Amino acid sequence: MRKASGMKLTNRLVAFVTLIVICAIFVIFIGGALSFRKLGQDYLTHYLDGIVEVIDQEMADPDGATSMSRWLPKLLKASNVVELEIGNESGVVYAFKGLQKLPDPSILHHSDYALKQNPGFYVRLQSLPPYTEFTYSIGAMSFISLAIGIIILGLIWGLDWLRRQLLGSELLEERGRMILAGRVDEHAIGDEREWPATASLALDQMITELKDARQERSRFDTFIRTHTFLDQLTGAANRVLFDSRLQSMLQDQDNHGAVIVIRIADWDELVSERGREVADELIQDVGVVLSNLVQRYPDTVLARYFDAEFAILLSQQSVKEVKLFTNQIMHALDRLVPAAPLEADNWCHIGVTFCASGERRGRVMDEADMALRSAQLQGTNSWYAFKKDQQFEDARGSVRWRTLLDTIFNREGVILYQQPVVMLDETVLHRELMSRIRDENGMLIKASRFMRAVEQVGFSARMDKVVVTQTLRLLRQQPVTDALSVNLSVEALLDKTFVKWLRNELLQTPRTVLNRLSFEIPEGGLVKHLDAMRPVTRMLVGLGCKLVVDQAGRTIVSTHYIKDIRADYIKLHRSLVREINLRQENQLFVRSMLGACANTDAKVIAVGVENHKEWQVLQQLGVSGGQGRFFAPELSVEKGTFSNDKVLNMFHKRS
Structure with missing residues (x-):
């Protein structure tokens, strides 16, 4: 798997150019030092050759040999010759030794010459090498120093120019790093200075198309789920979703609730006489009324179960609360004025049944339908609750819930x-x-039962804390x-x-x-x-x-x-x-x-x-x-x- 480089392109090029220039300066410096040394050696050899030639000529002249002791020491001293020895097989003819103090005698340059005009004689010299006593001086090395300074200034200017030229590439690379880090939305549009410009524009276009594709896919997914589980006219759940939620509630342990079915009477007559548009308007009005009423119960499922029938699933609510809620629905629907041929006082009927874990979904819906038919037999807008042997009464009100929860939270009694x-x-x-919490009698209560009470009394923050x-x-x-x-x-x-x-x-x-x-x-x-x-x-x-x-x-x-x-x-x-x-x-x-x-x-x-x-x-x-x-x-x-x-x-x- 490829990985992003850890070094910027500009830093790479700067490091490469700097290394090349430093290596070039180093090579020039080494070459110059060797050249200076070679020139010094050649100069010393040439100078000593001249001294030896003069000595050879003077020794060939009888008068010059006698006067050599007067002028030769001065010449040798001026020429940095420390020791001089002239001799032959018989012995030393002339010897000279300077009085200079040498820090290191091993640096002396040794030379031996045979005199051409005086066969059998030799000259042995020990002299100081060139530049031994010289130190760095600005005057002497000014041109070299100036050259090195110009090179350094040129290098700085060149690196700055290179950075400015490659700024666009660096911006493009940094943008790529941010995209790889997941910050696509923040860097969807690139800087105008990015280079190469074609790569930057191509990246902008690809990100735009990717965002459009993601949004389109999200819309398509939402469309699929909406058409699968929602009614297109009212926006409420459909029968598939309602049955699924009801079945899930009945299969969970320690769950109970109520199913409320609302049916509009004479629906077929309304459609045939007034048309589908008028009938749909009535359905929408009823859906709006029911949607507003179920807002107070977060886990409530409102569904359009059939064309002229709505179903509501209330979970973990007491009988008293369900009956109060059903009365509110009845009063709210009484305010609607249905179109003819529906009768204003006999067009809406409600059936209610209670259910608990372990019951069959089909039986629960049958009970709700029987309760609905009983309400229709009354001949007026009314509701009826199916009579069951088992009731799910929970008389604990908000005051008792607040007292219980306050006690639980004060002693951190949440299990x-x-x-x-x-x-x-x-x-x-x-x-x-x-x-989980325990009530006054020590019974264990699941979160699905007491969390609604926690929200109603405003203890959500305390609970989570x-x-x-x-x-x-x-x-x-x-x-x-x-x-x-x-x-x-x-x-x-x-x-x-x-x-x-x-x-x-x-x-x-x-x-x-x-x-x-x-x-x-x-x-x-x-x-x-x-x-x-x-x-x-x-x-x-x-x-x-x-x-x-x-x-x-x-x-x-x-x-x-x-x-x-x-x-x-x-x-x-x-x-x-x-x-x-x-x-x-x-x-x-x-x-x-x-x-x-x-x-x-x-x-x-x-x-x-x-x-x-x-x-x-x-x-x-x-x-x-x-x-x-x-x-x-x-x-x-x-x-x-x-x-x-x-x-x-x-x-x-x-x-």
Whole structure:
């Protein structure tokens, strides 16, 4: 795999040119020094040859030999000759020795000459080499110094010119580094100084086309999910999505709720007499009324079940709350004035039934239909609730919830359960922590039941603060191989006080601990408040934590946020995973989500895997990991950490 170079092109060329110039100066310096030495030797040899020639001529003249003792010492001293010896086989005829103090006698130059005009005589000389007593002087070396100075100045100017000429290439290289680092949006358009200009323009065009392709793919994925799970006229869920959510709720443990069916009477007559447009306007008006009313229940599913029939799924609500909500629906629909031939006081009827975990979806819908027929028999706009032996009464109001939660938070009585996430390579990614509390009677309450109360009484920030504190404490105590994932509510992240507290807590936590911590944020709230969530998610990722988007697919939203916030993992909502081997529409949704994550670092994880058939289909679709009772049950953290080896052994047995 190719890797980006760690050295800039300009630095490479500057280093190369500088090295070449320095080597050239060094070679010239060595050559000049050797030339000076050779010239000095030649000069000394030539000068000594002249002295020897004069001595030879004077010794050939009888008068000159006698006077040689007078002028020869002066000549030798001026010529830096330290010692002179003239002799033959019989002995030394004349000897001279100077009085100079030599620091090192080994530097003396020794020369022996035979006198041509006086055969049999020789002259032996010891002289100082040239330039021995010379030191550096500006005057003597001015031209060489000037030449070196000019070379250095030329080198500086040349390097500066080279940097300016290659600035465009350096900008283009830096832009490439930023793109490889994932900062494509910030460097989509290049600087005008980038060079080569054709490469810069080509990169601009490719990035523009890539962004368009990504947006088009996101729109296409949203289009697929919308047409698969949403009604095109009202924007509400369709029958496929409603049945999937109802089936998922009935298969989960400790769940209860209510199904409300609203039917418009004489729909076929309205269509035949007034036309489809008038009938569709009435459907849209009813859809708007119902959409406004269900806003107070975040987990409510509103669907257009048939052409003239709406269905509402309320989960974890008491009988009293369901009846109050049904009365509100009835009063709101009474304000609408339907077109003829519909009767203003007998055009809308509502059937209500209650359900709990373990019941069959078909039976629940049959009960709702029977209740609806009973309401129609009353001959007026009314509603009727199916009578069941088992009632799901939870009389705890907001005051009792506030008192209970306040007591729990003051003594940090939140009980943490954990469930591992297993990847395809059979490694445990992390353990998701889930909250539980005990009521006044000591009964364990799941988060799905008390989290709505936490939001209603405004305790979301307090709840998340307690859970994060316990999680950080667990991470410091557990081995470095264990990683934990904690859920954060969007309501708490919108609280600036909580975000500031969370930032300070994470800043005081060692980096090794933060690298083992993941934060899960629900997809619906994240997309709804994306502008406010963007700086919070960047802070969490910047501190070294992993970012997980939870409950993906619970609502139909655009997946462009995946590239925007750069999530590490996307967890599918359990309603998509439940019986996915039998539901082609859920498989289509998962393929769409996987396609949205194709060009990102985000990995898709399936939550709520219950059996091998579901896991086999999910693997074929291309998910990266799974979580659910198929891998390991939910266990209390107080009972000890579930070891990774034990999780994998259980997984192998079930596979």
